[in-house]
Amino acid sequence: MHVVVNAAMSADGKLSSRRREQLAISGDEDFARVDRVRAESDAVVVGVGTVLADDPHLTVKDERLRERRRERGEPETPARVVVDSSGRTPTDAAVLDDAATTYCCLSEAAPVDRRAALADAAELITAGEERVDLLRAFAALQEAGLEQVMVEGGGELIFSLFEAGLVDELRVFIGPTIIGGRDAPTLADGEGFVADFPELALEAVDRLDEGVLLTWRVEDR
Numbered sequence: 001m002h003v004v005v006n007a008a009m010s011a012d013g014k015l016s017s018r019r020r021e022q023l024a025i026s027g028d029e030d031f032a033r034v035d036r037v038r039a040e041s042d043a044v045v046v047g048v049g050t051v052l053a054d055d056p057h058l059t060v061k062d063e064r065l066r067e068r069r070r071e072r073g074e075p076e077t078p079a080r081v082v083v084d085s086s087g088r089t090p091t092d093a094a095v096l097d098d099a100a101t102t103y104c105c106l107s108e109a110a111p112v113d114r115r116a117a118l119a120d121a122a123e124l125i126t127a128g129e130e131r132v133d134l135l136r137a138f139a140a141l142q143e144a145g146l147e148q149v150m151v152e153g154g155g156e157l158i159f160s161l162f163e164a165g166l167v168d169e170l171r172v173f174i175g176p177t178i179i180g181g182r183d184a185p186t187l188a189d190g191e192g193f194v195a196d197f198p199e200l201a202l203e204a205v206d207r208l209d210e211g212v213l214l215t216w217r218v219e220d221r
């Protein structure tokens, strides 16, 4: 499995404002690039915090990219994955529509009624007691045939994936704005590292829109 984290942050490192409402940090060029990365992926992953904040669809938007996927014998949009320990994903969430297969990665703590509600619209994977065990969940996704995986966020999930050593590549678009706010989500939140910081090797720097795309490879830890 190859895991790419792709996100957009402001020049001061925020993914959105303290209100946690969806903000367009990317410009047209970067959103088009994100669409291409989705189209090259078998799955697009987010945490339930992003589902609750943004109600994302996580589909491939460009019809030509969808057509190319169909020509390759792939579903026109990759699978969607929500990491959601207790099954908080609303049943009317856009990510649960029939545009693609959706996997909900739950923990054993997810109540039976939430499991039953989500099972109608999603494939359920259970890994971990209280919180989703990402190593086990991603192993199950790989067993389901998902090899090229794109993670879009948010900051809690991205931190945990680095902590678990699951990230192969980080692509971050830095947009031309300052958001600020000590409680605004950043690229990697969670507990934070105090030692054994993941190390990154810079692979590319590209100017896009009025910002810059940085592509990093994650060094082995």
Ligand SMILES: NC(=O)C1=CN([C@@H]2O[C@H](COP(=O)(O)OP(=O)(O)OC[C@H]3O[C@@H](n4cnc5c(N)ncnc54)[C@H](OP(=O)(O)O)[C@@H]3O)[C@@H](O)[C@H]2O)C=CC1
Residues within 6 Å of the ligand: 006, 007, 008, 009, 014, 015, 016, 017, 019, 020, 021, 022, 023, 025, 046, 047, 048, 049, 050, 051, 053, 054, 083, 084, 085, 086, 088, 131, 132, 133, 134, 152, 153, 154, 155, 156, 157, 158, 160, 161, 185, 189
């Ligand atoms: N600019 C950008 O590119 C992007 C911005 N965003 C923004 O980010 C914000 C949402 O980010 P955030 O609040 O960090 O939420 P996340 O999307 O990272 O989801 C975090 C939640 O996932 C669940 N979870 C389950 N297992 C784990 C685990 N092992 N590790 C981490 N999380 C786990 C937890 O909820 P539970 O305990 O209930 O399971 C946790 O609170 C929104 O404001 C959104 O707009 C999001 C994506 C991209």
Ligand SMILES: Nc1nc(O)c(N)c(N[C@@H]2O[C@H](COP(=O)(O)O)[C@@H](O)[C@H]2O)n1
Residues within 6 Å of the ligand: 006, 007, 008, 022, 023, 024, 025, 026, 031, 034, 046, 050, 054, 055, 056, 057, 058, 059, 152, 153
């Ligand atoms: N790459 C990127 N740039 C931004 O400026 C963003 N706000 C995001 N957000 C991510 O895209 C999801 C929305 O997807 P749909 O358009 O609904 O398919 C959102 O939930 C974030 O994950 N990304």
